[in-house]
Amino acid sequence: MAIHHQIGKQGEALARQYLEEQGYTIVHHNWRDAHREIDIIARKGQLLIFVEVKTRSGYRGGWPEYAIDAKKEADLLLAAQHYLEENPFAGEVRFDVIAIVFDAHTGPHLHHIPDAIQ
Numbered sequence: 354m355a356i357h358h359q360i361g362k363q364g365e366a367l368a369r370q371y372l373e374e375q376g377y378t379i380v381h382h383n384w385r386d387a388h389r390e391i392d393i394i395a396r397k398g399q400l401l402i403f404v405e406v407k408t409r410s411g412y413r414g415g416w417p418e419y420a421i422d423a424k425k426e427a428d429l430l431l432a433a434q435h436y437l438e439e440n441p442f443a444g445e446v447r448f449d450v451i452a453i454v455f456d457a458h459t460g461p462h463l464h465h466i467p468d469a470i471q
Contacts, residue, residue, distance in 0.1 A: 364408025364453040364461075365392055371451070371463055377402065389432035393451075399444035403433045405470070408453045417452040418466060426470050 369379050377395040384391045393404035405425070407417035414420075429448065437446070448470035454462045 360410050360455060361406075361408050363455070364451075365406045367453055367461055367463060368404065368406045368451040369393060371465070372404070375465075384432075384436060386432050386435040389428045389435075391429065391432050391436065394436065400447060401442050401444060402447045402449050403429065403436075404449045404451055405429055406451045406453065408455070410455050411457065412454060417454060418450050418464070418469070421450060421470070429470060 365382060369382060372393065372395050373379060375397075377397045379393060380396050380401075381394040382392065384394055391403050392406040393402075395402045395404060405421060407420050409415075409417045433446070433448070447468050450466040450469040452464045452466065456462055
């Protein structure tokens with residue numbers, strides 16, 4: 354497995370742990386439709402949250418959340434629409450981003466951005 358895939362998987366695991374510690378229930382992780390993936394689908398009360406996780410091994414490439422471009426947003430929204438067609442949900446839906454940087458000196462830095470994609 355390429356190093357960037359390993360870092361991505363570590364970031365997703367850390368994001369799931371963080372969400373669970375914050376009282377969220379993980380419904381799915383790495384949910385896929387035909388060509389798209391949703392990193393984490395979580396629930397908290399009557400709120401369903403689609404979470405995009407962006408992880409970097411350092412700050413050289415910029416802040417991870419800035420890697421989410423218009424195409425990625427559109428793909429996430431379309432995947433969420435497909436998920437909701439298969440799994441109807443009557444509550445509120447939100448799109449969050451969790452950005453993680455693994456800093457060699459201080460450890461991982463996690464930044465949760467609720468309602469980041471609209």
